[in-house]
Amino acid sequence: MSIYGSNVFNDAALKERLPKAIYKALNKTIAEGRSLDPAIADVVANAMKDWAIEKGATHFTHWFQPMTGITAEKHDAFISPTADGKAIMEFSGKELIKGEPDASSFPSGGLRATFEARGYTAWDCTSPAFVKDGSLCIPTAFCSYTGEALDKKTPLLRSMEALSKQALRVLKALGNTTTNKVITTVGPEQEYFLIDKKLFEQRKDLIFAGRTLFGAKPPKGQEMEDHYFGSLKERISAYMKEIDEELWKLGVSAKTKHNEVAPAQHELAPIFTTTNIATDHNQLTMDTMKKVALRHGLVCLLHEKPFAGINGSGKHNNWSMGTDDGMNLLDPGNTPHDNQQFLLFLCAVIKAVDEYADLLRMSAANPGNDHRLGANEAPPAIISIFLGEQLQDILEQIEKGGATSSKTGGLMEIGVTTLPALPKDATDRNRTSPFAFTGNKFEFRMVPSSGSIAAPNYILNTIVAEILDEVASRLEKAQDVNAEVKAFLTEVATKHKKVVFNGNGYSDEWVVEAEKRGLPNIKTTVEATKALIAEKNLAVMEKHAVLSRVEMESRYEIELENYIKTINIESLTMIEMAKRQILPAVIKFATNLAASINTIKATGIAADLSAQTELLTEVSALAGDLKKKIAALEAATDKASNAHGDSYAQASLFRFDVFEKMGALREVADTLETLVDKDVWPMPTYAELLFNI
Ligand code: ADP
Ligand code: MG
Numbered sequence: 123m124s125i126y127g128s129n130v131f132n133d134a135a136l137k138e139r140l141p142k143a144i145y146k147a148l149n150k151t152i153a154e155g156r157s158l159d160p161a162i163a164d165v166v167a168n169a170m171k172d173w174a175i176e177k178g179a180t181h182f183t184h185w186f187q188p189m190t191g192i193t194a195e196k197h198d199a200f201i202s203p204t205a206d207g208k209a210i211m212e213f214s215g216k217e218l219i220k221g222e223p224d225a226s227s228f229p230s231g232g233l234r235a236t237f238e239a240r241g242y243t244a245w246d247c248t249s250p251a252f253v254k255d256g257s258l259c260i261p262t263a264f265c266s267y268t269g270e271a272l273d274k275k276t277p278l279l280r281s282m283e284a285l286s287k288q289a290l291r292v293l294k295a296l297g298n299t300t301t302n303k304v305i306t307t308v309g310p311e312q313e314y315f316l317i318d319k320k321l322f323e324q325r326k327d328l329i330f331a332g333r334t335l336f337g338a339k340p341p342k343g344q345e346m347e348d349h350y351f352g353s354l355k356e357r358i359s360a361y362m363k364e365i366d367e368e369l370w371k372l373g374v375s376a377k378t379k380h381n382e383v384a385p386a387q388h389e390l391a392p393i394f395t396t397t398n399i400a401t402d403h404n405q406l407t408m409d410t411m412k413k414v415a416l417r418h419g420l421v422c423l424l425h426e427k428p429f430a431g432i433n434g435s436g437k438h439n440n441w442s443m444g445t446d447d448g449m450n451l452l453d454p455g456n457t458p459h460d461n462q463q464f465l466l467f468l469c470a471v472i473k474a475v476d477e478y479a480d481l482l483r484m485s486a487a488n489p490g491n492d493h494r495l496g497a498n499e500a501p502p503a504i505i506s507i508f509l510g511e512q513l514q515d516i517l518e519q520i521e522k523g524g525a526t527s528s529k530t531g532g533l534m535e536i537g538v539t540t541l542p543a544l545p546k547d548a549t550d551r552n553r554t555s556p557f558a559f560t561g562n563k564f565e566f567r568m569v570p571s572s573g574s575i576a577a578p579n580y581i582l583n584t585i586v587a588e589i590l591d592e593v594a595s596r597l598e599k600a601q602d603v604n605a606e607v608k609a610f611l612t613e614v615a616t617k618h619k620k621v622v623f624n625g626n627g628y629s630d631e632w633v634v635e636a637e638k639r640g641l642p643n644i645k646t647t648v649e650a651t652k653a654l655i656a657e658k659n660l661a662v663m664e665k666h667a668v669l670s671r672v673e674m675e676s677r678y679e680i681e682l683e684n685y686i687k688t689i690n691i692e693s694l695t696m697i698e699m700a701k702r703q704i705l706p707a708v709i710k711f712a713t714n715l716a717a718s719i720n721t722i723k724a725t726g727i728a729a730d731l732s733a734q735t736e737l738l739t740e741v742s743a744l745a746g747d748l749k750k751k752i753a754a755l756e757a758a759t760d761k762a763s764n765a766h767g768d769s770y771a772q773a774s775l776f777r778f779d780v781f782e783k784m785g786a787l788r789e790v791a792d793t794l795e796t797l798v799d800k801d802v803w804p805m806p807t808y809a810e811l812l813f814n815i
Contacts, residue, residue, distance in 0.1 A: 129177060130373035131170055131251040131258075139169040152247050153303075155283065163215025170251060171200060171213035174258035182213060184221035184243035185259040187274045188228040189680050191488075191574045193405045194264075196223045197257050218260060219245050229683065231676030233270050240267045246275060249402045252372050261402050270673055274576035277668050278398050281583035282306055284666035288587045289443060289451070289467075291594035295603060296463055303446040306583050307563075309394030310404050313435035313571050314411060315386050315423040316358060318814045321806040322421040326703075330695045331688075332425040332572070333490065336704070336788055338795040339431050340809035358388065361418045365390065368410045374403040384433040385812045394440060394563075397579045404437075404575050424572040426490030429808060430788075434494040435571035439578050442563035443467065443586075453562040459516045459525035462607055469614035470593055471564060472507060474585040475557060476621035478662065479505035480642055480653035482557075485581040486568035487650040487681070489688040494570075496645055501556030501567050504636045504643045506623040508555030514624055521615035524608070554627035584668045591666075647685050648777045651770070654678035682769040686762075689776040689784075693759045696784055700752050703804040704791050708745045711798045712738055737797065744794050751787040758783045 127134075137145055144165045151158050158166075174182070183195040202212040221243035228241070243262035251260045264273035271277055282305070289304035322328050327335035362379045369376040375393040390411070392403060408424055415422035427434040443451040451467045458464055475482060483505055486495070496503040509517065512529045519525035552558055556568045569578050593610055600606035620639040625632060636643060644650045653659055655678050663669040669677070715738040722729050762775035795803060 125367060126370045126375075127373040129253045129371040131173055131253075132373060133250075135173055136166075136169075139173060140165065148247070155248075158215075158219060158245070158247060160215055160219070163219050165215070167213045167215045167218035170218065170258065171211065174251075174253050175200070175211060177253040179253045179256055179258045181256060182217070182258040182260065184223065184245075184262040186223075186243050186262045186264040187401075187405065187574060187576065188264060188272060189231070189274065189677065190229060190684075191274070191572075193409065194223070194228065195257070195259065196221075200258075213258075221262065223264075228264075228272060229680045230266070230272055231679035231683070233266055233272060233672065233676040241265065241272055242267070246279065246398065248279070248396070249399050250373065252406075254372065254406075270676070271669065274574050274580075275398065275401070277673070278401060278576045278580045278583075280668045281580035281587070281666070282397060284587040284668055285443065285583040285590070288590035288594055292466065292470075292590050292597065293445070293463075295594055295597035296466070296607075297603075300447050301445040301449070304451070305444050305446065306397045306579065307394045307442050307444055308397045308400040308575065308579055309392060309440040309563075310400060310569070310575050311389055311391040311438040311440070312404065312407055312411075313387060313389050313437065315384070315425075315428050315435065316361065316388060316415060316420045317386060317423060317811050319416065319419045319421050321811055321814060325805050325811075326699050327692075327695055328421070328423070328428070331692045332423060333428045334430070334808070334811075335692060335696045335784070336699065336791045336795070336805075337430065337808045337811075338792040340807065340812060357418060357420070361414060361420060362388070362390075364414050364417070365411060368414060369403075369407060372403075372406055372410070374406055374410075376407070384429070387433065387435065394442075397441075397583065401574065401576045401579065408572075426488070426570050426572060427493035429812065430493075432808075432812070434490075434497075436491075436494065436567060437569040437571050437573075437575060439566040439569045439575055440560070440563045441566060441579065441582055450562050452559075452564065454513070457528045458513065459519065459528045462604070465516070465520075465525075465611055466593065466607055467590075468513070468559075469611050469618075470589040471586055472621060473614050473618050474582075474589045475505060475507055476618040477589075478581070478585040478659065479621070480644065480650070480656065481581050481585065481659045481662075482566075482578070483568070483642070483644050484650040484653040484681075485578040486566070486570060486573075487644075487647040488570045488573050489647055489685050490572055491568070491570040492645075492647050495568060496643070501554060502627050502633065502636075502643070503645050504627075504633070504641050505556055505568075505621070506627065506632075506636065506641065507564075507621050508552045508558035508624055508627075509622055510552070510559060510624065513559060514622065517615045517619065517622065520611050521619065552624065552627075555623070556627065580668055584663060584666050587666050588662050646777055647681065648770070648773045651678055651681045651685075651773075654681065679769055682773045685773045686769070686776050689780055690759065690763055693755060693776075693780050693784055696787060697752060697756055697759070699805075700748065700787060700791060704794065705745065705748060705752070707802045707804045708741060708748065708794055708798055711802050712741050712745065714799070714802075715741070741794065741797055744790055744797070748787070748790045748794065751783070751790050755780070755783040755787050 144162055147162050148166060181197040181199050183197045185193060185195050188194050200211040200213050201209045203209050223241055223243060241264055243264050246261045246263055249261040251258060263276040263279065265271050265276060285306055286304040290301065293301050327333065366376050376390055377393050379390050381388055390407065394400065411422045454464050455461045515529050516525045558565045566578055569575060596606050596610065597603055621641065633643065654674055660671050660674050663674055664671055715734050719731055719734045722731060758779045762772060762780050765772045765775050
């Protein structure tokens with residue numbers, strides 16, 4: 123594994139290249155989360171530069187995560203001209219610590235007036251620098267002249283501090299004297315589709331929108347379930363091998379790979395790490411996946427729903443809290459019922475998720491995910507928690523007065539004597555829950571495949587920090603800590619059991635039941651954005667200094683703006699495809715049919731022309747309908763894009779008028795696709811896209 127981390131300026135590289143005293147000082151700064159001494163920064167920068175040049179780098183860039191959800195980089199050469207007409211390679215501590223990219227074209231949601239275009243990037247020394255494509259990339263936070271966060275990393279780092287602070291208070295109140303820091307960890311499982319590049323290039327919808335806007339169901343979809351964990355095809359295998367190698371070089375511990383449920387769908391999971399590094403790594407993973415695909419004549423689709431009627435993609439955000447002395451705070455141990463500390467942290471998460479379900483839901487919302495959540499495949503738009511039989515049982519015992527036992531799994535009978543009896547997990551898996559306890563972590567499964575995992579994690583960290591704050595304050599004041607813990611657990615078991623649901627989250631009954639329980643079911647991104655400006659949410663984000671009110675409001679604006687832009691692009695793409703590709707093809711087909719009818723008639727033979735005439739009648743009627751639906755979509759899009767002023771109202775027009783009309787247009791076009799001669803259909807079909815590799 124000599125390639126692992128070979129392009130990362132990691133701890134080993136730091137140790138090797140820095141004078142001992144500087145190495146120690148830097149580590150102390152990182153551990154204590156303080157800002158870096160400029161004198162140290164100069165030495166670190168120089169060592170970093172020498173290392174990067176050896177790795178073939180000529181440039182450096184502050185690598186940051188603006189609110190677009192992707193990463194941004196502006197490359198500067200190390201080169202610095204000297205008076206004698208030559209040049210030296212230079213990189214100062216100042217350049218390492220702080221950058222000043224012109225930030226005017228990144229979304230700020232009103233945070234930065236355009237005349238104050240200046241944005242600053244600041245080195246996040248907790249995430250190591252790396253060399254990628256000939257540049258030394260320095261992970262940085264990005265903020266405005268006045269200090270507001272213009273990115274996704276800053277609130278994430280702030281939220282990690284908030285959670286650590288409150289969790290430590292709880293641990294101390296429980297008598298812990300050894301832990302100094304609590305770290306939130308994440309391992310995101312990334313789903314994606316691979317399709318042939320030549321076919322991709324023939325579809326404007328894939329090019330402009332990242333998803334198909336038209337496309338009739340293929341004769342075979344995923345019903346045979348023959349793809350899931352199926353053996354990998356050679357071309358895919360070669361791709362996955364290269365992805366692993368590229369990621370390993372960058373220190374991303376890509377670990378598992380397998381086929382997913384849908385044809386052409388796959389998954390990659392890394393080994394978990396701290397939430398900020400995991401977020402950086404997930405960005406690198408998405409980037410690398412797309413880039414390497416092109417080398418294999420493939421295109422990697424990260425969209426949440428590239429194909430209607432076929433499973434979409436998500437990201438399973440496996441989240442937990444660990445201590446610097448090696449404890450996983452969500453590890454139940456063998457007898458969870460008497461593991462007070464575990465139950466306390468578990469119940470804090472349950473309460474947080476119940477009280478801030480709307481905010482958590484928002485953190486997973488994007489226009490692509492609207493096609494998944496609640497659409498009978500992905501978890502529903504309702505936030506609920508799966509605990510499994512064992513923990514559910516303990517929670518019920520607590521509610522009734524106290525937990526005294528833990529159900530065990532026993533042995534699994536395989537029924538073959540030569541196979542050993544396998545110990546059964548105390549809890550089976552549940553794949554339909556949006557927020558599932560999976561052994562020693564929670565798996566937040568709503569997260570969109572194309573998006574950054576920063577927001578889901580900074581929201582999760584913050585809302586859990588809030589409940590831990592409440593718990594800590596109670597325990598610190600309590601005469602009898604044990605009694606207070608019990609009181610809190612009982613309260614959660616009683617008041618928040620409504621968010622716990624172990625059944626089938628995909629069923630219609632659950633939607634009805636959830637409504638009875640008073641759980642929110644927020645179906646669209648547009649409606650979800652309201653959570654960003656709800657008073658209780660503004661208050662909690664502000665209280666823990668993760669996002670101020672203005673920072674939250676700016677994110678509200680950006681989410682709406684992004685929604686508006688996305689649907690506008692999709693709609694314009696549909697109109698273009700329908701007008702200039704589909705309708706002409708249909709007319710050509712109808713004309714051919716008419717010509718055939720005339721030609722046959724001209725022979726004077728009394729042939730049966732009913733097939734041609736009926737088809738011609740049907741296709742012509744649908745063509746007329748198609749034309750009408752195009753006109754309706756054009757009018758709606760026009761109206762919505764001219765509705766300036768209130769972003770929420772404008773986004774609503776796009777969702778409840780434009781988006782609906784897109785669906786209506788698609789329906790007619792997809793019916794036509796099943797009738798029109800394959801040879802005149804102007805784009806590759808689902809069958810070709812999905813079963814070609
Ligand atoms: P699956 O859900 O497919 O069974 P695994 O159990 O292998 O997958 O775990 C899925 C992801 O969860 C992996 O990325 C793994 O590293 C991550 N994970 C495991 N433990 C933790 C933890 N304590 N904190 C965060 N993520 C974790
Ligand atoms: Mg999983």
